[in-house]
Amino acid sequence: MIGEPTRDRRGERRSATRAEIREAAWEVARANGVAGLSLREVAQRVGLRPPSLYSYYDSKNALLDAMFAQGCQTLLQRQAAVPLDGDPQSTLAAVLRMFVGFCTEDPARYQLLFQRTVPGFMPTPESYAIAIRNIDTLRGQLAAAGIEDPAHMDMFTAVAAGLTDQQIANDPGGDRWTRLIDDAARMLLTHTQARATHPPTCSTSPGGPTDD
Amino acid sequence: MIGEPTRDRRGERRSATRAEIREAAWEVARANGVAGLSLREVAQRVGLRPPSLYSYYDSKNALLDAMFAQGCQTLLQRQAAVPLDGDPQSTLAAVLRMFVGFCTEDPARYQLLFQRTVPGFMPTPESYAIAIRNIDTLRGQLAAAGIEDPAHMDMFTAVAAGLTDQQIANDPGGDRWTRLIDDAARMLLTHTQARATHPPTCSTSPGGPTDD
DNA sequence: GTCTATATCCAGATAGAC
DNA sequence: GTCTATCTGGATATAGAC
Numbered sequence: 001m002i003g004e005p006t007r008d009r010r011g012e013r014r015s016a017t018r019a020e021i022r023e024a025a026w027e028v029a030r031a032n033g034v035a036g037l038s039l040r041e042v043a044q045r046v047g048l049r050p051p052s053l054y055s056y057y058d059s060k061n062a063l064l065d066a067m068f069a070q071g072c073q074t075l076l077q078r079q080a081a082v083p084l085d086g087d088p089q090s091t092l093a094a095v096l097r098m099f100v101g102f103c104t105e106d107p108a109r110y111q112l113l114f115q116r117t118v119p120g121f122m123p124t125p126e127s128y129a130i131a132i133r134n135i136d137t138l139r140g141q142l143a144a145a146g147i148e149d150p151a152h153m154d155m156f157t158a159v160a161a162g163l164t165d166q167q168i169a170n171d172p173g174g175d176r177w178t179r180l181i182d183d184a185a186r187m188l189l190t191h192t193q194a195r196a197t198h199p200p201t202c203s204t205s206p207g208g209p210t211d212d
Numbered sequence: 213m214i215g216e217p218t219r220d221r222r223g224e225r226r227s228a229t230r231a232e233i234r235e236a237a238w239e240v241a242r243a244n245g246v247a248g249l250s251l252r253e254v255a256q257r258v259g260l261r262p263p264s265l266y267s268y269y270d271s272k273n274a275l276l277d278a279m280f281a282q283g284c285q286t287l288l289q290r291q292a293a294v295p296l297d298g299d300p301q302s303t304l305a306a307v308l309r310m311f312v313g314f315c316t317e318d319p320a321r322y323q324l325l326f327q328r329t330v331p332g333f334m335p336t337p338e339s340y341a342i343a344i345r346n347i348d349t350l351r352g353q354l355a356a357a358g359i360e361d362p363a364h365m366d367m368f369t370a371v372a373a374g375l376t377d378q379q380i381a382n383d384p385g386g387d388r389w390t391r392l393i394d395d396a397a398r399m400l401l402t403h404t405q406a407r408a409t410h411p412p413t414c415s416t417s418p419g420g421p422t423d424d
Numbered sequence: 425g426t427c428t429a430t431a432t433c434c435a436g437a438t439a440g441a442c
Numbered sequence: 443g444t445c446t447a448t449c450t451g452g453a454t455a456t457a458g459a460c
Contacts, residue, residue: 035247036331052444116381117329119248151392158389162374169328177370180363191399264426
C-alpha cells in the first residue's frame with residue numbers, strides 16, 4: 001500500500017493564501033485606517049471575489065483577530081531581540097527604542113493592538129494570551145533596568161505611548177518625537193531613582209493590582 | 213412705520229436647534245466613536261428625519277467641524293482658568309492636570325481634536341485657527357513654568373498625551389494614570405532643569421521650526 | 425423647515441451552482 | 443474553492459411636495 005504523503009500540499013497552499021489575504025488586509029488597513037478595513041477591497045487586492053474570502057476566514061472579525069495575533073507575535077520577537085546588558089540606562093533606552101519604533105513604523109498595527117478604535121472588535125482569548133506575554137516580557141525587561149514599582153511601570157508605558165502618539169499624529173514619517181527617546185529614558189530613570197528626595201505623594205499605595 | 217424687532221426670534225430658534233443637533237452628535241460620537249457618527253442616529257435623537265438636518269448643517273463634515281471648533285473653544289476656556297502662580301512646579305502640575313482632565317473626561321472629544329482617526333475630516337481654517345490659539349496659550353503657560361526649549365515642550369506634550377492615552381485605553385473611568393499627574397510634573401520639571409549635568413545629546417539643534 | 429421618496433453607494437454575509 | 447446572485451442593512455446626500 002502507498003502511505004500518506006509526507007507534505008500536505010493542500011494545507012500549505014491554503015496556509016499561503018491565508019497569509020496573502022492577511023497581508024492584503026494590512027495594506028488596506030494602512031491605507032484606510034483599521035476601522036476602514038473592507039473585505040471587498042481585500043478581495044480585490046488578492047484577485048478574489050468577496051465571498052471567496054469566507055473560505056479562509058469565517059468573518060471580518062476572524063481576520064482582524066489573525067492580524068492582532070500576528071502583530072503580537074512580531075512584537076514578541078522584537079522584545080526577545082532587545083539586548084539586556086547590566087546597565088539600567090542603556091537597557092531602558094533599548095526597550096523604549098524598540099517599543100516606540102515598533103509602534104511608529106506601522107500606525108495601523110499600533111491602532112489595532114493598542115488603541116480601542118476598532119468598532120466591535122475583541123480579540124479571542126487565544127490571541128489575547130499573546131498580548132499578555134508581551135506585557136509579562138516588558139515587565140521583566142523593566143525589572144532588569146531596576147524598575148519594579150507598578151507606578152513606575154505605568155509611567156514608562158505612558159511615556160512610550162505619548163512619544164508614539166505624538167509622532168504619529170503630529171509628525172508622521174518624521175523624528176520630532178522619536179529623537180527624544182534617549183532623553184526620555186534618562187528622564188524616566190532619574191525619576192525612578194529619585195524616590196528618597198521627594199515626599200511620598202502617592203507611594204504609600206502605588207498601584208494596587210494591575211489588571212492590564 | 214414699525215421698525216424691525218430687536219430680538220431675532222427666528223435666528224435664536226435656529227441657533228438653538230443647531231446646538232441641539234450638535235449635542236446629539238456628541239452623544240452619538242461618545243457611544244459609537246467619532247468615526248461611527250451617523251446622521252441617521254443624530255436625527256433620530258433630536259426627533260427629525262435625516263434630510264432635515266441639512267437645513268442646519270450643510271454636510272456631515274460641517275457638523276464635525278462645528279464640534280471641533282466647540283471643543284477647541286472649551287479647551288481655551290479651561291486654559292484661561294489655570295492659575296499661574298510663580299511656582300514652576302505647581303504651574304506645570306496645574307497645566308498638566310487641566311489638559312489630561314480635559315482629554316480623559318470625553319474620549320470622543322479627544323479623538324476628534326487630537327487623534328487623526330476620523331476618515332476624511334479636516335477642520336476648516338476658521339476652526340483650525342482656534343486650535344492654533346490653544347497651542348499658543350500652552351506655549352505661554354509652559355514658559356511661565358520655565359519651559360521654553362522646544363524639545364522640552366515636545367516632551368511635555370508627549371507625557372500629557374501618554375497619560376491620556378493609557379488612561380483612556382487601559383483604565384477607562386479609573387485613575388490608574390491620572391493619579392500619576394503630579395509625579396509626572398515633577399519628573400518633567402527635574403528633567404528640564406537638569407541640563408547641565410548631562411551631555412548635550414541633542415540639545416545643539418533641539419527642535420527646528422516647530423510646525424504643529 | 426420638514427417631510428416623503430429616492431439616488432447612489434457601500435458594507436458584511438449567505439445560498440447554491442459548478 | 444470559487445463563482446454569481448442576492449439578502450439585509452447602513453451610509454450621505456438630493457429633489458420636490460407641502
